[in-house]
Amino acid sequence: MTVIKGKNVILRPLKESDIPILYRYIYGKEHTEWKKYDAPYYPLEPMSLEAFASAMEKHLRKKEPPGRMIIEHLGEAIGTVNYYWEDESTRWLEAGIVIYPSRFWSRGLGTEALALWIDYLFQHLEIARVGLTTWSGNPRMIRAAEKLGMKMEGRLRKCRYYQGVYYDSIRMGILREEWEEAKKELPFFQNRPASR
Template identity: 35%
Template sequence: MTVTLPPFTLTNLPTYWDLAYGDPQAEWYNWDAPYLPRQIPTKTAFVTEANPYLDPNLFRLIAVDNTPVGMVSAHYEDGNLKQWLDMGIVIQNPKLWRHGIGKAALSQWLDFLWQTIDLPHLGITTWSGNQRMMGLAESVGMHQEAVVRQVRYWQGQYWDSVKYDLLRAEWGQAKDKND
């Protein structure tokens, strides 16, 4: 099984829309910030309007043996200052969860980001109900840097927002442990 991070293109946007938004009851919605309102774009809008996914420095597909299975992303928490970058990752097909795909993809994404940006810190944010995401962050050498308690409300209860980080100086050590 080969995991790669090809860029989004006008050609593969329709395929990704099918994967990500084709099933409005998809299981992955329950784990990817389910406490936020979800806006599902129409397929036409997704593939024809100016799509931010086409920026290869901020979005990449996750492909397994050349088949799209999810995506990695990055966004600047501080807007145009561009000094605070947070990442994201999602694998849409639950049958592919717990097969090492996320770890391979997130490791590649970290490598790519460290090579293309000049920042000392990268982060990822999840919520306390997503144990798999917390385990993934730790598996690539990230450290829990903050817990904002009881701020995410979903299914009748409050959950914590959990932030992980990795410093550039730590990445080589973390990568050596994982290889």
């Protein structure tokens, strides 16, 4: 099983014991703070713990490379990274990240986790590009992606309507050769412990 160790975060496979923790993060409060930034224009449909556990089951059985991994900080599961195929036949891949508890925001943990994840995806998948889609209502995500060398590839203006305001959809991406150059300058890869 792959474990990716960074300086402040670890990316590791999902364990069965993570499922109730993730469920509490996602469904535990009526107005979870993270959802205000993670595509809030898509409603979060209520789900029982049993249904959620069943949906997560595929990630417990997934072979390498896993489609979703836990972000751990100081022994605590704080979020997830994932990828999905926009179009697998053309190797068009999109990555995602969520850090659920707001007490872990604005500390560089998400940027580090995303850097480790992008590096892992380029190492383990035959792809030329890693993409990321967000929206103009999530400036922290845009800044994190820019810090890693991702480029703004598309901006669909005023196509997301949320709570009476129009927002832009933001498409960002980085090519393999751009990543190889960018990561030379990133502190996350200086004297990094080996992954296992």
